[in-house]
Amino acid sequence: GDRGMRTWRVGTFSMGGALVLLGLFLFLSRFFGFDLIQAMTAWWPVLLIVLGIEILLYLFLSRQEKPILKYDFLSIVFVGIIGMVGIAFAVLNTTGLTGKIEEVMVREERSFELPDFTYQVNADIKRVVVRTTGYDMTIESSPENAVSMFGTYRVQTADNTKLIKRPDDYISANQKGDTLYINVKSLPNEVAPFNQEGEMAATILVPNNIKVEVIGSDNTLRLKPRMLTSNWNIESASSIVLDTSESKDLKIAAVGVQEVTGKDGEWKVTEKPATGEGEPSLKSAIFQSGEGKYTINIANAYQVSLNSGQ
Template identity: 65%
Template sequence: MRTWRVGTLSMGASLVFLGLFLFLSRFLGFDLVHVMSAWWPILLIVLGIEILLYLFFSRQEKPFLKYDFVSIIFVGLLGMVGILFATLSATGIMGKVEEVVAREERSFELPDFSYQMDDSIKRVVLRTVGYQTTIEATDEKEVSMFGTYRIQTAKKEKLITSANDYVYANKKGDTLYINVKTLPNELGPFDSHEEIASTILIPKGVQLEVIGNGNEIMLNPRSLENDWSINGAGSIDVKVAETSNLNIEAVGVGEVNGKDGAWQVTEKGDPSGMEGVERNSVYQSGEGKYHINITNTHYVSLNTN
């Protein structure tokens, strides 16, 4: 009497088919994830064939039926892995995991932004986000912005294709409002790191108000011919020509840095009181006709040349 061990044929055939799929994937460029999620239905076919063979041979003789539990457990585990891959692929999670694994940091250029100014615009209000920003006065009669951005991505395509993707400008009365946008970012476990290094050119004769977001701002007023104010930046680096006609006042700034004697520091308030002491630091070059007021900033550095 022959002994029939159910499960042995299924395990052997499963290993053969899985090995063939993996072998061919090396030479034909098959995606391993797709292989693991697509091959497992063969397990059902193999197991069905084994049952049919048993029924066929059992008509001719009476085999002694035994179950190869190790083989059955192994085949079951392979099937569960295949079903898991298929489920993750169907829900899109596997695609996200593949994308995260294939990510690398890439740098791209920001599409140039420009807004033509006219004599009716007297003031520009600039709202920044948590990226490094350089603000510079220019002789041109337009507000412009350019720079680079760096992201983690598995694709070579640019994330930003037009200036509208990262900046918004709107004129109301005599004021031009400019809002810088954050880059698109995925939430949850698949979030990525991104950063922007941009330069914004402001006509030198226009008043400017900058609303920071705890970010790093670099100012290059050059031949400024109006007043600027910056509020809420994390740190500010000011580059000033000694021949300029500026008065820079940092109110309530935690720390100022520059050449010895460049800043005139005064303190207001009672150190023993509830409000403490407010430190005001002033730098002046020339007659100080035009003012740059800095508030709610932790650190200000002054570079003169």
């Protein structure tokens, strides 16, 4: 009759204990502001101790009779899993990864201003080469003898510290002979997989009397030639929006583009037949205002659209 009394499923007690402990920790951490991760790392070994004690106690108590040791496997598995999670937390804690994970949990998107960049252009410089990254950029001509860049960037961050403290963090300028090379850099990226790409919305001002070459990277470029008195070459952008509202003397020559849009009838388009099956047909198109003294050459863009400041 009392045989049933002695069958004690080992593990049940630990499972109960584990839940009580876990509950207590979570409860207290709300009130006393324990660091949850530290609490986890602190308490999981207690579980294993409880389970061990339970097994030993059981074996000790049932020494008199033939022990019928039944394990409550579900409970032991549960305790084991919690133990494993605890070990994982402990390992992560020592590698400092938990800080990163915690940081990701409290991230939100924030916008910051880019520190202003200005590079004075002397008389030796005859052309400027701008290499952009995947961000959308506006390139505008200006009467000043300087190349400058300003704008904002958005990133997912856990704190208010700016990723970009000085212009060198996002742009570099090197003068070689008569050419000024401007490289726009990617926003500093925290260790993947903890960060999504940031976004940048920036404007680059270039002197209107200097030849400009822009190398895109399949991004959207907005061009504002304004009072341009030199030639521009633009290549490898996915989409180009041209504001021609202030340009009196401009010719835009697009080669190898798939679409040109804008005010009807202003583009003269010649279509090249598609080269192979499934290949898009590429167009060459020309737009002209005034005598077309200054040219913007566009190559390898997907789409070029005119925006006449409507």
